[in-house]
Amino acid sequence: MSQNGHVKTTEQEGRRQQLAIASDPRVARTRQRIIGACRELLESDRSVTVAAICSRADVGRSTFYTHFATMGDVAVAAIDRLFDSLAAKDIERRAASTLSRAGIVRAGLEELLRAVLAERVFFLYALSAPAAERVRERFTSDLAASLQLTVRTERPDASEAFYRTAADFTANGTIGALLDWVVDPAGRSQKQMIDILSDLLPRWLVDAPLK
Known part of the structure; x- marks a missing residue:
């Protein structure tokens, strides 16, 4: 089970790395919205959670984790x-x-x-x-x-x-x-x-x- 989990995690990380350098403008915009939302929360001293970032960026949790592990x-x-x-x-x-x-x-x-x-x-x-x-x-x-x-x-x-x-x-x-x-x-x-x-x-x- 742990071996399968490790393989899955490695595949997910590989996918995230591909998205990080992708030229697709839609991917870039999504990543930028998430980064921007995180910055706004940090600057406002509000609680920074995945839920709060997703709400402010108007993306789903699955979208967040597609791009970022943490x-x-x-x-x-x-x-x-x-x-x-x-x-x-x-x-x-x-x-x-x-x-x-x-x-x-x-x-x-x-x-x-x-x-x-x-x-x-x-x-x-x-x-x-x-x-x-x-x-x-x-x-x-x-x-x-x-x-x-x-x-x-x-x-x-x-x-x-x-x-x-x-x-x-x-x-x-x-x-x-x-x-x-x-x-x-x-x-x-x-x-x-x-x-x-x-x-x-x-x-x-x-x-x-x-x-």
Whole structure:
């Protein structure tokens, strides 16, 4: 019985992953309604339950579970989009911008911190969930995957081992600092965080000459 249940769960998760990247606009709209409903509930300090999300999003429970296994997964989905969007913008800036590398890094960090603040309710909710450590690992993995594109742009002749290690190293430190700041700013302003993170990033990433 447990083996069959495991197979069913794996199939459901595979289906959810397919829906997450589907190009069907109807699927995207449904997911966006669910994410939007969850955000509104979190911002209003109301009880966040699957029933409440479904009611506000005007979807059935079966539809919710077709797309998401838990409410925590809704928060993760919202933040996944954040990292994907920021990574694409960073690559564009590095390819075409007349800014210095330091200026490009600061612009990217400014966007990252603004986006994190905009999605703060999702970060806080995800970090308060029972699976907070898994969520933290997911955020780090997402950012590392995005950073590999940046590392490849700056160090096109490096090895695959370097790409992965550099991205993992940078993502772990950045996510750790950002999540700590989101939970407890401790008097650190957004500008101060940008200054600190800029100083801590690898110098070849910040000081590399424009090509």
